[in-house]
Amino acid sequence: MNENIWILMSADAIAIATTLILAALGALFTERSGVLNLGIEGILLTSAISSFLAADASGSVWLGLIVGSLIGALLASIHAVLSVVFRANQIVAGLALVIFGTGLANFLGKPAEGKTVTTVINPLSFGPLSDIPVIGPIVFGQDIITYFAIAVAIVASRYLFSTRPGLELRATGDDPATVDAQGLSVARIRIRYTMIGGALVGLGGSWLMLAQSAGWHQAATTNGLGWIALALVVFAGWRPMRIIFGAVLFGFTLQLPFTLQAEQITFIPSAFLEMLPYLATLIALIALSRPGNRNLLGAPRALGTPFVRDER
């Protein structure tokens, strides 16, 4: 058995987990405010290609990351306006965003096809720590955004559960009428967190592009990670800390088939393993799309429901 392959796989799994953590946290903030944004995959793709083009043109990865995040917030604002201002069906609006985002990304990606990223995000070096066998490359061999993603999850958890705005955010997702009666603006809160969520998803997409994939491969660039992120929020019970663990787990599951193939372990068909994360996602999303189930799963009570003050 080749030890290096397994270490490499762990590092890769954590790398995938970074995108998942950022995208899932974005979805989590959005959903905690009561807005269901199924368009995560579309946002991931569009911000990925945007960051690529920006980084390519400017030669700066950081500018790429910023542009990708802003594009994420911008796309999410479309969803926010449709769902909050026009009270559109959020499932339909979210699916529309996936289609729109994918189309836009493919259009923008035309000139990028076949090109590789010239500027990439390099892993941080922790000196001797990074050289510790096994643990070194896994724990200390990641780049700054990975550590940032974990930090965001920790801060998000503190923010949600022990700050005043966090309290207001959770209340808005559970019971907007109560928030409204307190004179807080449900619309403003929802639009704000949908956009913040979009920016986090955008950062995840940009990072995937600039630190992970070697080039633009259209929809295969994200390979459904946006959907997995949505499912992850469900499995994490809308709690940020659990997203870290869920993301690592999914990351490993996504990497496992390649490693097993390399190791020529064939007693489990690799297609079956490859399918697993998507099967789990499918189940979670089906569960989520039925309003009756949402409560059982511990979703915010008003998730996906537009708020209308005078409705009786």
Place this chain on the structure above:
Amino acid sequence: MSNTSHEVAQGPHHTSGAASTALSAHSIDKKFPGVLANDSVDFDVRAGEVHTLLGENGAGKSTLAAVLCGLYQPDAGYLMRNGKRINLSSPRAGLQHGIAMVHQHFRLVERFTVSENVILGSRDLPFKLNRREINEKVAAVAESYGLPIDPDATVGDLSVGQRQRVEIVKALYQGAEILLLDEPTAVLVPSEVEKLFENVHAMTAAGKSIVFISHKLGEVVEISDRVTVLRNGRVTGHVSGRGTTDTKELARLMVGRDIELNAQRATHATGHEVLQIRNLSLSIDDVAVLTEISFNVHAGEMVGIAGVAGNGQRELADTIAGLISPTSGSVSISGAMTTDCGPIQAREVGLAYVPEDRLGMGLVPSMSILDNLLLTRDRQIVVDRVSVRPEAARLIEQFEIKANGPDHLARKLSGGNAQKVLLARELSGGRSATKLLVVCSPTRGLDVGAIETVRRLINDARSAGQAILLISEDLDEVLSLSDRVLVLYRGAVVHETSGETAQLSQVGAAMAGLS
């Protein structure tokens, strides 16, 4: 600005020395599509008094309260606070002037703890919350008005009475000087009402003003320093002074005619057995909810089930209606076994069911009256609205439903009118003629006018030979209407008596499990 003209009429009944007007409303108009909910309403409340707004459902009480606290902006008229004109653009502005409302439907986040709910929306909190400090402060506010609550309890686990207490503590925590209590007693049991009244006294003693909203005459007379009566959005009278108030007069101001509240029991021969229940037991998650219940209801007979809420009433009704399958025992309607058959079969043999939760289980709020009526009619693939429309119009008239016609949406109906629609549907027969009517808490939350109508309609159904099972937590209602009374306690029938000879004390003791 003359804000004293209508106060002169009050008379010098008020005892607390400083009778300064804390908040007043002048010529308030508030329109909703199709209704003038408030029509030139004048109202004022002084520091340290309880001023009651009395009126039937739909009279405009909640609307006026919403204007007073800044939730609604009036179309005309203005407010004054301590003699100065104020403009409330939002409930937050109201709070800044010390005005807070406790809504009829609580505005609490069920998943939050008590103190999280209390502090939600307070602007002067630091960014980072210190739970221990907040809990202490919340508990201190609560205790100073005799409202003990556990700050760490989850609101979803609390009883309705406790939730109301949380709402009141919240208002006090936010510095309210004027509390608007919208129908606070509608959801409470008698002992909780007593406790609430103690709290109200503690608050007025501390100089707070209470605007108390109700349609229950008895309690209004008990708690109020002054009463303003609203009808159809207009003030129809002021009555002042505690205890000296004439309830008949209040009722007349409220309804606009004399009313008879105690529907008399119609006595007549009863027929064959329509509902037969044999050894019915039900366990949910291994907890016994109903145990060995057996009784019959005859044609033309009304059997009342008394009991404190949560002793198996709802499950009994749902089992008879075929919505729940019992663990053992049987239910038969008109000789047909309906145990385990489901609601449709039960209805086919003549069941009509008016559940407790009118808008949740009884009607579809987002559908029109017509479509709601159609729900229990013949199940054809194509909905035939045309042929049912005239009947719907006739039922609206017959059941005295206040609506703009068959297309009026159910959710836009007041509680009383929603109940009448439900009764109209159930009593007018769906797939087969109604033989058994099961009604749960038929008059809960209704105003006196509607109570009278609903009770009369149920009585008429019995006189027409239908068997009636009346399940209600309102003991007076059960005792005054039923031919026979059964008391349900912890899922078992613990007492049975005839309606005429029923002793309030005995039935009450049985309800408390003391028999």
